[in-house]
Amino acid sequence: MSETEAIKLFKCLADRSRLQILKSLVKEDMYVERLAGRLDLTPATISFHLKKLADAGAVTSYRSQYYTMYSLKRDVFLSRILDIICEESDEAALQARREAEYRQRVIDSFFEYGRLKSIPAQRKKERIILEEIAKSFQPGMVYTEREVNIIIADFHDDFCTIRRDMIGEGIMQRENGKYWLAKEK
Amino acid sequence: MSETEAIKLFKCLADRSRLQILKSLVKEDMYVERLAGRLDLTPATISFHLKKLADAGAVTSYRSQYYTMYSLKRDVFLSRILDIICEESDEAALQARREAEYRQRVIDSFFEYGRLKSIPAQRKKERIILEEIAKSFQPGMVYTEREVNIIIADFHDDFCTIRRDMIGEGIMQRENGKYWLAKEK
DNA sequence: TTTATAATTAGATGAATATCTAAATAAATA
DNA sequence: TATTTATTTAGATATTCATCTAATTATAAA
Numbered sequence: 001m002s003e004t005e006a007i008k009l010f011k012c013l014a015d016r017s018r019l020q021i022l023k024s025l026v027k028e029d030m031y032v033e034r035l036a037g038r039l040d041l042t043p044a045t046i047s048f049h050l051k052k053l054a055d056a057g058a059v060t061s062y063r064s065q066y067y068t069m070y071s072l073k074r075d076v077f078l079s080r081i082l083d084i085i086c087e088e089s090d091e092a093a094l095q096a097r098r099e100a101e102y103r104q105r106v107i108d109s110f111f112e113y114g115r116l117k118s119i120p121a122q123r124k125k126e127r128i129i130l131e132e133i134a135k136s137f138q139p140g141m142v143y144t145e146r147e148v149n150i151i152i153a154d155f156h157d158d159f160c161t162i163r164r165d166m167i168g169e170g171i172m173q174r175e176n177g178k179y180w181l182a183k184e185k
Numbered sequence: 186m187s188e189t190e191a192i193k194l195f196k197c198l199a200d201r202s203r204l205q206i207l208k209s210l211v212k213e214d215m216y217v218e219r220l221a222g223r224l225d226l227t228p229a230t231i232s233f234h235l236k237k238l239a240d241a242g243a244v245t246s247y248r249s250q251y252y253t254m255y256s257l258k259r260d261v262f263l264s265r266i267l268d269i270i271c272e273e274s275d276e277a278a279l280q281a282r283r284e285a286e287y288r289q290r291v292i293d294s295f296f297e298y299g300r301l302k303s304i305p306a307q308r309k310k311e312r313i314i315l316e317e318i319a320k321s322f323q324p325g326m327v328y329t330e331r332e333v334n335i336i337i338a339d340f341h342d343d344f345c346t347i348r349r350d351m352i353g354e355g356i357m358q359r360e361n362g363k364y365w366l367a368k369e370k
Numbered sequence: 371t372t373t374a375t376a377a378t379t380a381g382a383t384g385a386a387t388a389t390c391t392a393a394a395t396a397a398a399t400a
Numbered sequence: 401t402a403t404t405t406a407t408t409t410a411g412a413t414a415t416t417c418a419t420c421t422a423a424t425t426a427t428a429a430a
Contacts, residue, residue: 014196043408044408045390066397077267081266226420251427253377253427377424388416392411
C-alpha cells in the first residue's frame, strides 16, 4: 500500500459517520437507505461516504434485487497500523525494521532520561547499549582516556567497565593511551 | 479506546506530514528541529503535529540535554484496525442495537415496497409489524373506523384482522366506534 | 544571573470536506 | 414500455485544519 493510499484509508477511518457505517457492516452487509435510517443521515450523505470508503478499498458493493449491498473488505481491517505505515513489504527492509525495533526496546529499557540504569548482563544487549553510547564519540577523532571517561560518565558512573567493554567489543580502539572509534566493518 | 479517541488517532494518521514524522520515529527518537529539517517544514509546524500526536497517544516525549526527544508509543501501532473499531460500545448500547436490528430484519422481511406481504404468525413478530403500521397514526388524534380501515388498507388488504389485533395488543384503543393510539407506557 | 538556543503559542490564511436539498440517473417490476 | 424505487450527482454552506510568520516561553550552558 502506497503512502497516498494509506492516507486515503486513514482519512476514511477518521470520521464518525464512516466509522458508524463500518461498524454496521462488520455485522452484515447493508444498503444505502438502511444505513441512512440507522445513522440518522440523508441517503445522499451515506452515498457520499460509501463512495469514499470504496475508493479507499475499505468496502465493495454488489447488487441484490432493488438494492446495492455494501460489504466490508475484511482483510484491510486485519492489518496492523505499523505495517500500513511502513509499506516497505520488502523482506530485507522488514528485517531491518524488526532489528531496529528490538534495539530500540533494549535501549528504552536500559536508559532513563538519557542515563544508563544498569549495564546489561546479556552480551547481545550490552553490545547494543555500547553502540548507543558510542554515538557520543566522533568518528575519526582521537580522545585521551580522561576525555573518554568524561563522556561515558554522562551515561553511567562505572565508566571503567564500559570503556573496557567497548575495547573488548571492538567498538573503540586504543594505542598508547589514546582512544578512537573503530571503523564500521 | 473510545470512539472519540479512535477518531483522534485516525485523524493523526490521515496526514502526510504526520505519517512522515511517525516513519522517522519508527527508526529512532528525534527532536523537533531535526524533524523540521528532514521534512522541510517549520519547527512550529512540527511542534503543532507532535502535539496532536501526543494528544492522540501516538507519541511521548522526554527531555535530553538541549532537546525534547519524541518517541513512538509502539503498542498503539501494533493493534489491528478492526480491534480499534470494534473495541468500544458498552453492552447496553450493544443490546439496544441488536434489538433494533432484529426489528428491522423483521420489518424488511415482511414489508415489500411499503406493503405488508403477509401477517406474521409469531406473536412477537406481529407486534413489531403492528407497531410499524401504528407509525401512520398521529398520537392524540381520534379516528373513525372507516378512517382506520383506509390507513391500514395501505399496508394490507385484510385490514379487519390488523385493526382487531392492534386493539388486542393494546396499541390502539376504541370506544363508541372511535379509535386512537394508546399512550406509550 | 545572563545568554543562547529549542520549543511552543497566537493569529492569519487558504484549502479540504461533511452535510444538506434538489435534481438526475439507474434499475426492477408491472 | 411505463412506473416505481434506490442511488448518485450537483451545488451551497459552514467548519475544520495544515501551514506560515512573529512573538513568547522554557531550558541549558557560561
